[in-house]
Amino acid sequence: MKATSKRSQKLEKLRTHSFDLLVIGGGITGAGVALDAASRGLDVLLVERHDFASGTSSKSTKLIHGGLRYLKNLEIGLVREVGQERAVVHEIAPHLVRPEKMLLPLVEGGSLGKMTTSMALWVYDFLADVEGDDKRVMLTKEETAEYEPLVRTDILKGGGFYAEYRTDDARLTIENIKTAEKHGATALNYVEATEFVYDDDGQITAVICHDRFSGEHITVQTSHVISSTGPWVDELRTVDKSMTDRHVFLSKGVHIVVSRERLPLKHAVYFDVPDGRMFFAIPRLRCTYIGTTDTAYKGDPDAIPTYLEDVEYILHGTNLIFPTVNLKLEDVESSWAGVRPLIYEEGKSGAEMSRKDEIFESESGLLSIAGGKLTGYRKMAERVVDRVGKQMKEDGKKLKHTTTKDIDLTGGPFKDFAAVLAYEKEIAALLEAASLSPDRAAYLVSNYGKQSPEIIEAATHRKEGTDVGRLAAAEAAWCIEHELALYPIDWVERRSGRLYFDMPSIEPVLEEVLAVFAEAYQYTEEDTNRERERIRKAIKWVSEFEAAPEGVVVPEIVAV
Template sequence: MTPYSYHDRPILLRQLATEEFDLVIIGGGITGAGIALDAVTRGLKTALVEKKDFAYGTSSRSTKLIHGGLRYLKQLEFGLVKEVGSERAVVHALAPHLVVPEKMLLPLSEKKGLGYWLTSIGLKVYDLLAGVKAEDQRKMLTKAQTLRHEPLLKKDDIKGGAIYAEYRTDDARLTTEIIKTAVSHGAVILNYTRVLEFQYAAEKVAGVMVDDELTGERYTIKAKTVVSAAGPWVDELRDINKSKSGKRLHLTKGVHIVVPHSRFPVKQAIYFDVEDGRMIFAIPRGRITYIGTTDTNYNGDKDEVFTSPEDAHYLIQGVNATFPSVGLSVADIESSWAGLRPLIHEDGKSASELSRKDEIFESPTGLISIAGGKLTGYRKMAERVVNLVIKNHFQQKTLKPSQTQKLWLSEKHFANTRQVKDFARELQRRLAPLALPDHTAAYLVENYGYQAEAIVRRAEIGASGEPSADLALLKAEWWHCVHGEMVCTLQDFFIRRTGLSYFNRQRVLQWQDAMAAEGKTYFKWDDARVAQELTDLNTFLDSLTRFRTAPF
């Protein structure tokens, strides 16, 4: 594990404040992370700053699928389907533990959707455009076969179905691994570093003034070029640069809710129509099933995006209409997340109709901004941005072509899915004496890959000294994330490195005090800081289910 710790911050800060970079990237989501990795591995001296934590915004709040864009066929965006379809295969090959094959069931109804034959043709086109391997190409199902795949479906409505290929991921973990890989190649990357204003030379952007959110220190980073990959905040930075003209962002909100798998025990991932013509996912993940997403216009606070009562009821009603025997209620929701899509505004189009294509803006001062796009297409988006940076500033510099198509996203990597499964079985065998839940090994491998072995080894050693093997494991994860993944707060750990706030909220509540004590040990937090960390974490946890007490 390459050291990448809170304790490295003074060294990284000194580098940012004293050296000049070829490129500074603003934004530590999937797009910024991808740009940093592409740029540094081509030979550009690269820095990245993020105002909060990595993947704080959209990149920890997606549907968590590296998907091929089936819905874009309806919008006739064939080029987008082809690009994201081929890209998901690339990303799966680079990190098969993080990008996991997931067969998706598409039930076909008498009253909704495109119909059996149009769906069959559409999925065939999808397979061709996305370059799906023969063994994973769509398989059409009869009504009986569809109901065997998912007995919970409303039987009277079903006339058939289809199975097609998707890939599941954890968006925040993917972002983290890309950042760690960029760091291992020499990029200087720091979270909790807010850009306050741009620096100029001869009326061209020549750097940024930033504020360290943890220490209050303010300093300037010098750079030959600056790229803004700030997602929903792109237009704010264009305002600071006095270059927001022409096209602008159109923010839409997507919400996901989390219920116990025992309350909604779908046998596999499923993508189904709802009454308003949209489609939503239900995806089993260990002990839970998560459901999403909504697509509504958003004009509120970009730092405070939450699930509303209307959002929750919309998704619950969609499930109950298609799976009437389940009988979900809002009270079943354990957690939720709400994220913003930074789309490009198009007059006269609804939130669901807006294109998911990315777009690059260039200002007269040389600031390059990128917005739009999809999680799946992060690598190609990064490649296009770096190509433009090189064209504008570094044509005379000897640089490598883009390396990221074959660049593994871990120091020790899996060659294929079979190796991932074999490793997970071995970890499960080792974990058996600790009597942890059955899904623990899969969770660890999908989160950390081969790095899970060191975490398990540490948990085995520590288990005898803890009141619970579960706490020993959590402390082992904390150790890994603090030393190798730039965790600075309890929220960094519980939300974006482990996903526990979304997928196992009760475990967070059970062990938050113990982990705050770990912060005292690792970070020398005083009692006031510990109290503030716990207050901030619980305020966030409360926000995930606030809709349950709101009137509707």
């Protein structure tokens, strides 16, 4: 396989250029750091050893939300910050971060009573500066059942209705990276930072990087380094010989996906399960996804399995609150499992540990940031880049002050969400005029925003293949050119989200998509066969479930 000319040019820059800042880790935090730093005038390189957003940043609950449950732990500052950040991230990317009204049924024996919920939601709105129609509304039992007829009524006492936002975490990460590149940053996936180079004073002056695509090792010169590697942050602190007693704790979370037909919710629902946890059930285009679990994880963060026990636990809790749907194992189309990289706190379970972020600074100058929530990525990035500014100040340099809350992400801008919905109608008309299915409009706009017409235009020039195949092939080709999709699985899983949200759509377009990658990277027949098999294995990984090995922690079903 051969790299595209664009990737080759970027690699040449790594060999010959000295950067102000090297960001290690291409998840949402690293993407936010790259944009923040580039917008402040720094010459930034971001490297990710797998694909962008391949770790935690494609395995979250995919909500830009304030963390209502953190009020229980009195994490007022965290709730306030991320509550306010919801609106900011929505404003800079309303096509990606969409309003999602959340229904909170109150049930007998549940974790929240009517008065407690009313007060908690009021505080939640107050901390987040929520105004107008988005303010919380308390509901009677009858009103709650009307809002969501599938909710079990024999234990229902009432409900709350409040505002959150839904996103695609991988798409949000990728659009942040692309926006950072518009501000001058350089980003490369499948490039691993393996070793630090130090000067005589023990300060990092370069990072040895391994291009996993070509096998080449490149020594990259840089003045500053930020590690935003999530579950792997302690790995690099160990390489730097700067590990302390303060370390990361991995908490595993699993989500499952069923078709919208099997769980046809009218709204997203946040509900109690018998062991004291709460689940989200969130409608998304043709599917509904449900989660999450919270168990200690000590395995490989690169390959986090969904066990049969995880799925049965989620199904059990879901069927208790929506008894008429009677979801079964065979209804589960897909799943994802990820880990939360929390800062370890002695004597606390993963559910009890704070979601606050923390910055570690080593004597070598390495800055490592861990913890935090998807919603707070922009403020996390701002804080750690501010620390780079302090390091620069010691060298007599000054960091420019800007703020990413004023920078629209690629795919925009849109005035507001109403403009997004109007634009979906325009895209539907474009698709219909191109003899392509107009029902793909919502999917295209939620993924690509105002970049969608380029994909549709490219599809009209593809003369061979099915209608769905031509559009998918054009989409894949666009992602190779504009989003550094290096392997077909990059598109199937993270660029398009089909592996999770639209599993049935993969097989009808697979060969046409493989052909696009084969042409772009000059595949041999062996290469094509290997990539086809890689996608087959990924499908099996997320849709077939085995029992956990003995000794592995799994969630326990509580009988009621």
